[in-house]
Amino acid sequence: MSFYNEIQKYNWEEVKDQIYSKTTDDVKRALQKEKIDLHDFQALISPAGTEYLEIMAQKSMHLTQKRFGKCIQMYIPLYISNSCTNTCVYCGFNCKNEFERKILNRSDLIDEAKEIKKLGFEHILLVSGEDQKRCGSAYISEMMDTIKDDFSLISLEAQPLEVDEYEKLTHKGLHTVYIYQETYNESNYKKYHPAGKKSNFQFRLETPDRLGQAGVHKVGLGCLLGLEDWRVDSFFTALHLQYLEKTYWKSKYSISFPRLRPHTGGFQPNYETSQKDLVQLITAYRLFNHHVEISLSTRESEQFRDNMLKLGATSFSAGSKTNPGGYSNKEESLEQFSINDDRSPAEIAEMIQSKGYEVVWKDWDNFMQL
Template sequence: MSFYNEIQKYNWDEVKNQIYSKTEADVKQALEKEKIDLNDFQALISPAASAFLETMAQKSMQLTQKRFGKCIQMYIPLYISNSCTNTCIYCGFNHKNKFDRKILNSEEIKQEAKEIKKLGFEHILLVSGEDQKNCGCDYIGEMMDSIKDQFSLISLEAQPMSTDEYEKLTHKGLNTVYIYQETYNESNYRKYHPSGKKSNYQYRLETPDRLGKAGVHKVGLGCLLGLEDWRVDTFFTALHLQYLERTYWKSKYSISFPRLRPHASGFQPNYETTQKDLVQLITAYRLFNHHVEISLSTRESEKFRDNMLQLGATSFSAGSKTNPGGYSNKEESLEQFSINDDRSPSEIAEMIQSKGYEVVWKDWDNFMQL
């Protein structure tokens, strides 16, 4: 049994019709509840809810502060490779893009880590293109071994792996794995992922199941906003989250809402997701799940991230470079996407503090160091 079996009970078009048929009365009913279900969540992400954003924002702020306090966790991505065997049409790492590829070695990642430590970070996210042969489990484990004594928390965003491989990395100190389905629309999934291992919809969809079985501490979910109708895709993300929390209750969960950004392939979004839409989405998620962590990356603008600080977000990236070697040298290498908020970590920390929030650089000790 896996989430793939669970999702077969739903039809994309039927779910879309359910969401778009919600009325203001449905929204009001959902807002009156202390705990909402998936039917209520549909109402809160529906067009009918756009008239209630202020109410949703206020409730979201109250619930977030009640659960997480006035704290923002800081993290930074460290891209260890841009080598990829997939041909995702929306990604700068697309295997068909004719750029020099870069795979960091142990000495290079140590140099990157040295520069990142100067910025104050204790939480690092290792990011890699999906290249099982050259950047698989053994390579990632080697990179972790090279820097794990410098950081209190190591997360990973890379190709899907087997349960055994995730267990191996967990024993090395891996805390969190982020794996984005990109879109839950199985009919169109292959259109965006024509070839490579990522073209296998079911294998990717079942990755969080393998993470749960491997005992990974935290699992990050999300879809790529701009591929399909955001309201429908994010409903299925919520369905996925609910399934995982019930099935693998020992793990924690986080949600991200990446919107398509400019990159080498030049792909343009099929569906627009405005900042107003994103406010509605984030606040709806907080009302649906009071405990899930919500991350906002540097894909979003300064002004938007500043405003969302109080409305549901719990973690921010800062000072991000999306190309391997980007922190320690000026040598150009292929970026995955262009960032939107280019403020330094210290500038973002000052902004967070100016709003009366605490900047959390470290909230977890790596058990491998104890």
């Protein structure tokens, strides 16, 4: 049994009809509840829910502070490779883009880590293009070994692996794995992922199941906003989250909201997701799940991130570079996408503190060193 079996019970168009048929009365009923279900979540993300954003924002702020306090965790991505064997039409790492690829070695990684440590970070997210042969689990393990003494928490965003591979990495100290389905619309999935291992919808969809089976401490979910109708994709993300929490209850979970950004190749979003839409979505998730961690990356603008600080977010990236070697500035390399908020970590930390919140650079000691 996996989430792939669960999702077969649902029809994309029927779910879309359910969401778009929700009324203001459905939204009001949802807002009166202390704990909402998936039907209520549909109401909150529906067009009818747009009239109640202020109420949703207030409830989201209250619930977030009740569960997480006034704390914002800081993290930074470290791109270790832009080598990829997939042909995702929306990604700068698409293997058809004719640019020289960069795979960091130990020396490169040490240089990158030194620069990141100067910025104050204790939590690191290793990011790699999906190249199983050149950047598989053995390479990831080597990179983790190289920096494990420098950071208290190591997370990963890379190609899907098998259960035994995740188990080995977890035993080495891997804490969190982020894996985005991009879209839950199986009918259109192949259109965006025409070739490469990522074109296998089921294998990618079952990755969080393998993470749960491997005992990974935290799993990050999300869909790529702009490929399909954000309301429908977000419903399936919420369904996925609910399934995982019930099935692999020992793991923690987080939600991210990557919106399509400019990149090499120039793919244009099929569906617009405005900042107003994103406010509605984030606050709806908080009302749906009081405990899920919510991340906002530098894909979003300064003003938007500043405003969302109090409305549901629990972690911010800062000073992000989306190309291998980007922090030590040795040479130019292909970036995955362009960032939108280019403030330094110190500037973002100052903004967070100015709003009465605490900046958390470290809240987890490397258990492998204890």
